Amino acid sequence: MNAPRLIDALLAVASRDLLTALRHRADLLTTLIFFAIVASLFPLGVGSETALLRLMGPGVVWVAALLASMLALARLFAGDYADGTLEQLALSPHPLTMLVLAKIAAHWLASGLPLVIIAPLLGLQFDLNADAQLVLLASLLLGTPTLSLIGAVGAALTLGVRGGGALLSLLVLPLYVPVLIFGAGAVEATASGLGATAHLSLLGALLLVALVFAPWATAVSVRIAVE
Amino acid sequence: MTINWFKYSSPASFYPLAGRFIPWFFAAAALLAIGGLYISFFLAPTDAQQGEAYRIIFIHVPAAWMSMFLYIVMAMWAGVGLAFNTRLSSMVASALAPTGAMMTFVALWTGSLWGKPMWGTWWVWDARLTSELILLFLYFGFMSLQAAIDDPRRADKAGAVIALVGVINVPIIYFSVKWWNTLHQGASVSLMKSPTMARTMLLGMLVMALAFWMYSIAAMLMRLRSIILERERNSDWVKGLKERLS
Numbered sequence: 001m002n003a004p005r006l007i008d009a010l011l012a013v014a015s016r017d018l019l020t021a022l023r024h025r026a027d028l029l030t031t032l033i034f035f036a037i038v039a040s041l042f043p044l045g046v047g048s049e050t051a052l053l054r055l056m057g058p059g060v061v062w063v064a065a066l067l068a069s070m071l072a073l074a075r076l077f078a079g080d081y082a083d084g085t086l087e088q089l090a091l092s093p094h095p096l097t098m099l100v101l102a103k104i105a106a107h108w109l110a111s112g113l114p115l116v117i118i119a120p121l122l123g124l125q126f127d128l129n130a131d132a133q134l135v136l137l138a139s140l141l142l143g144t145p146t147l148s149l150i151g152a153v154g155a156a157l158t159l160g161v162r163g164g165g166a167l168l169s170l171l172v173l174p175l176y177v178p179v180l181i182f183g184a185g186a187v188e189a190t191a192s193g194l195g196a197t198a199h200l201s202l203l204g205a206l207l208l209v210a211l212v213f214a215p216w217a218t219a220v221s222v223r224i225a226v227e
Numbered sequence: 228m229t230i231n232w233f234k235y236s237s238p239a240s241f242y243p244l245a246g247r248f249i250p251w252f253f254a255a256a257a258l259l260a261i262g263g264l265y266i267s268f269f270l271a272p273t274d275a276q277q278g279e280a281y282r283i284i285f286i287h288v289p290a291a292w293m294s295m296f297l298y299i300v301m302a303m304w305a306g307v308g309l310a311f312n313t314r315l316s317s318m319v320a321s322a323l324a325p326t327g328a329m330m331t332f333v334a335l336w337t338g339s340l341w342g343k344p345m346w347g348t349w350w351v352w353d354a355r356l357t358s359e360l361i362l363l364f365l366y367f368g369f370m371s372l373q374a375a376i377d378d379p380r381r382a383d384k385a386g387a388v389i390a391l392v393g394v395i396n397v398p399i400i401y402f403s404v405k406w407w408n409t410l411h412q413g414a415s416v417s418l419m420k421s422p423t424m425a426r427t428m429l430l431g432m433l434v435m436a437l438a439f440w441m442y443s444i445a446a447m448l449m450r451l452r453s454i455i456l457e458r459e460r461n462s463d464w465v466k467g468l469k470e471r472l473s
Binding site: 154178 | 309357361364365367368371372375376381384385388389391392393396399
């Protein structure tokens with residue numbers, strides 16, 4: 001019998017995770033509702049003057065997406081860690097780096113992409129014009145996978161550790177800052193007429209660097225956690 | 228004669244060596260600090276633009292240099308501990324973190340105190356200040372992660388991963404004044420060109436930087452000794468130590 005090919009293993013891991021996410025739709029909805037609520041808190045806090053909201057809209061939507069994405073991170077490995085699947089993944093003949101990448105991809109499709117899709121609705125709350133909305137979409141499309149990749153390292157490091165959620169935030173938020181700066185900056189640059197190309201290019205660069213290094217660091221962290 | 232390069236690489240053998248070194252490093256730090264402070268208050272000239280208030284540079288810059296340097300050293304030793312599975316290397320990384328965090332805090336605090344009279348503001352969100360603040364959070368993250376994990380070996384390895392992931396921030400801090408338009412002063416001291424500041428000022432800064440470095444080593448060695456005693460408390464050599472009798 002032939003050994004299973006890597007691509008089959010990756011598809012199996014990703015489809016299993018997607019299926020699990022589909023069966024727990026409430027988790028996804030909680031993340032989206034959190035996103036919407038946080039974005040709505042800011043106008044309530046700083047006053048609803050439209051000019052001010054237009055200025056801070058990109059940043060607020062970005063911070064809310066970042067926090068929502070971070071909340072969803074706990075689900076990335078926790079289930080598999082609890083029932084022993086993660087250990088089996090670590091023991092499999094396929095490179096753990098690739099298996100982890102498949103898990104992160106499935107996780108982003110299930111929790112990051114929906115954030116991107118409803119972001120323009122929240123952008124409307126801040127009276128962003130069409131150009132800004134488009135750039136917001138693009139920046140989130142480039143940024144949320146990066147956040148998932150970076151966050152996966154933190155999620156793997158804090159598996160089974162007490163202080164879970166808050167500790168994960170403390171570890172991962174400083175690493176999120178460059179993505180936030182360039183992501184929100186892209187939309188602000190569009191609004192001020194400077195053009196978002198530079199910011200989006202840097203976001204793309206961050207995504208590529210994260211794609212190369214984060215799965216490896218996450219695999220190392222998973223091995224530390226299951227040993 | 229063959230040299231055993233790994234003679235001091237176990238906690239048991241490094242412990243007494245560290246104990247002998249600590250007083251010397253503290254003494255060096257004290258002497259250099261006295262010399263440096265003398266230069267900074269009495270020898271360095273008044274600045275043409277900033278008057279006397281610039282003298283906080285003799286604390287601010289050495290602290291900032293040490294904050295970045297200690298992070299790199301910490302990440303390096305944590306990486307060595309992760310790669311070679313050595314205990315002492317990881318203990319050194321854990322010992323360095325609080326001193327590094329303190330240096331970062333001092334740099335931010337003295338920078339703030341300097342910024343108010345000079346720039347008119349306690350804080351500005353420019354690249355260098357933001358990335359130095361991120362460095363403080365990275366130190367806290369490292370310390371929190373290690374505190375949250377009970378198994379010391381797992382804590383070592385997990386801390387190593389987070390320290391290594393965060394090391395990318397240090398070049399960002401260093402080059403931030405070159406890459407962005409920032410309010411913070413650009414680089415006056417570089418490896419390639421002659422410095423653009425008065426020689427006495429530069430000398431004072433370098434002497435104070437050396438003083439901070441000696442202090443950091445002494446503080447790290449003291450903390451390391453405590454960590455060694457704590458982690459190796461069940462071993463025979465610790466049980467036999469004279470200190471335990473007091």
